[in-house]
Amino acid sequence: MPKVFVSHSNKNSDETLVIVDGLKRAGFDVWVDYENIRGGADWLCEIQAGIERCDAVVTVLSKASLGSVWVERECLYAFQLGKPLFTALLDDLRLPLHLINIQYCDFREDFAAGSKDLAESLTKALSSSESRIVYPDQANAIEANRANFFPFVEQLPGGEIAALVARDLYHWSARIADEVAFGGRVNPGCHVRINLEGRPVTVLSIWAYPKTPAAQLYFDRLAPFAPYHQKSARRALLKRLNHILPSEFELSAAKTDRRPTIPLYVLSRAEILESFKGILAVILAALRANETV
Numbered sequence: 001m002p003k004v005f006v007s008h009s010n011k012n013s014d015e016t017l018v019i020v021d022g023l024k025r026a027g028f029d030v031w032v033d034y035e036n037i038r039g040g041a042d043w044l045c046e047i048q049a050g051i052e053r054c055d056a057v058v059t060v061l062s063k064a065s066l067g068s069v070w071v072e073r074e075c076l077y078a079f080q081l082g083k084p085l086f087t088a089l090l091d092d093l094r095l096p097l098h099l100i101n102i103q104y105c106d107f108r109e110d111f112a113a114g115s116k117d118l119a120e121s122l123t124k125a126l127s128s129s130e131s132r133i134v135y136p137d138q139a140n141a142i143e144a145n146r147a148n149f150f151p152f153v154e155q156l157p158g159g160e161i162a163a164l165v166a167r168d169l170y171h172w173s174a175r176i177a178d179e180v181a182f183g184g185r186v187n188p189g190c191h192v193r194i195n196l197e198g199r200p201v202t203v204l205s206i207w208a209y210p211k212t213p214a215a216q217l218y219f220d221r222l223a224p225f226a227p228y229h230q231k232s233a234r235r236a237l238l239k240r241l242n243h244i245l246p247s248e249f250e251l252s253a254a255k256t257d258r259r260p261t262i263p264l265y266v267l268s269r270a271e272i273l274e275s276f277k278g279i280l281a282v283i284l285a286a287l288r289a290n291e292t293v
Contacts, residue, residue, distance in 0.1 A: 001027065001028065001029045002027075002028055002029065002055045002056070002122065002123075002126045003028070003029045003030075003031060003053060003054045003055050003056075004023055004028045004029070004030050004031065004054060004055065004056050004057070004058055004122060005031045005032075005050050005051050005054035005056070005057045005058070005074075005078070005083075006019065006020055006023075006030060006031065006032045006057075006058045006060065007057060007058070007059045007060065007065075007071050007074040007075060007078075008032070008059075008060035008065060008071065009060070009062060009064040009065035009067075009068045009071060011062075011064035011065075012060055012062050012064055012065060012090060013034070015060065015062070015090055015107070015111075016032065016060050018111055018115075019058070019060060019088055019107070019111075019114075019115065019118070020032050022111075022115035022118070022119065023058070023115075023118070023119065023122075026115075026119035026122075026123070028119070028122065031050040031053075031054055033046075033047070033050075045164070045167060045168045045171060046164070047070075047074065048077065048167065048171065049150070049163065049164055049167045051074060051077050051078055051081065051083065052081060052150055052151075052167070053150065053151055053154060053163070054083060055083075055084070055126050056083060056084040056085070056086060056122055056125065056126060057074070057075070057078040057083050057084070057085050057086070058085075058086045058087070058088055058118065058122075059071060059074075059075055059085065059086070059087050059088065059099065060088045060090060061087050061088065061089050061090060061091075061093070061095075061099065061104065062090040062091045062093075063091045063093055066093060066096060072096070072098070075098055075099065076098060079098070081147070084125050084126070085099075085102055086102070086104075086105065086118060086121055086122060086125075087099055087102050087103075087104040087105065088104070088105050088107050088114060088118055089104040089105065089106055089107055089108060089114075090107050090108060091108065092108065103121075105117040105118040105121060143183065143184070143185055144182045144183055144184050144185070144188035144189065144190075144208070145182045146182055149166075149182050149188055149190055149208065150163050150166060150167055150170075151163075152188055152208055153166050153208045153213050156208060156209075156210060156211075156213055157211065157212070158212075158213075158265050159213070161264070161265050161268045162213040162264040162265060162268075163213075164268070165215075165264040165265070165267050165268050165273060166190065166206050166213065166264060168273060169190075169192075169204075169206055169215065169267075169273075169277070170190055170206070172277055173192040173204070173280075176280075176281060176284060177192045177193060177194060177203070177284065178193055178194050178195045178200065179192075179193040179194075179195070179200055180192055180193070181193065187207060187208070187209065188207075188208040189205045189206060189207045189208065190205065190206040191204070191205045191206075192204040192205070192206075192280075194284055194287055194288070196225055196287060196291055197225075197291070201218075201221055201222075201225070201287075202218055202221060203217070203218060203221070203222070203280070203283060203284065203287075204216065204217055204218070204280060205218070206264070207261075212263045212264075212265075213263070213264045214261045214262060214263050214264055215261070215262050215264060215267065215276075216259050216260070216261045216262075217237075217241075217259065217260045217261075218259055219234050219237070219238075219255065219256060219257060219258060219259060219260065220257055220258055220259060222234065222283070222287075223257065225287055225290065225291075226290040227286055227290060228283075228286070228287075231256060231257075233286075234256045234257070235253075235256050237279065237283070238251055238253070238255060238256050238260065240279050240282075241260060241262075241276075241279060244272050244275040244276060244279075245262065245266065245272070246266065249262065249263070249266050262276075
């Protein structure tokens, strides 16, 4: 079922509801903020994730949405990702520059006709561009990259929650780490790195394991660098991790010299995820501080 992200101003909630209902009746899986953002969720990350995993974006264009910076940002992000963009025009207005070449579906006088036109336009565009995500153990698996990694995680068991956590960690890491890279065919992964002694060192990987997608920390790769060359510092990190994890997921002392692995669904609680990112921030800050000494 094709997935469609609907961008709109809250001032057009009633009209948007009618448009969304029409798309659902036409067989589309619709993402819209009032239905898909969970209580207590990171709103911005949920919006980004919704656009990233959709097949097309529909902008409800009105006088209200024309003045909405968030509607504009959602459109520009869709352009950046190469998503097909469609416009549902509600009011008489001059089209904004970034939508000037997008053919609009006219809802100004007849919502039924506009809904029919929109559904037909989406069906025609998406039927020619649908692509299948391939499991990595198949012979024609493709190399993981930013565009396909998160949709791939989504199709795994418990993938919707795992993909939300993975996206959150990715966007956060991209702001704080020196490099975030994707790779792997058999085991697709997203890798967070810091530059130490002239070379990149992986601190965290997000793995799309077929049974349980997980986050993995590299204590063994931290060991050559201060302050984590001291085992007591690595023990302290392990203790901090165990403090935020549910008791059934506590890590054994043997992980001090290895690679502690945590299922992504365990990190889905907001307070655990934020604490986990806090530990990562401490690791990066400590490594950088000693690198500059």
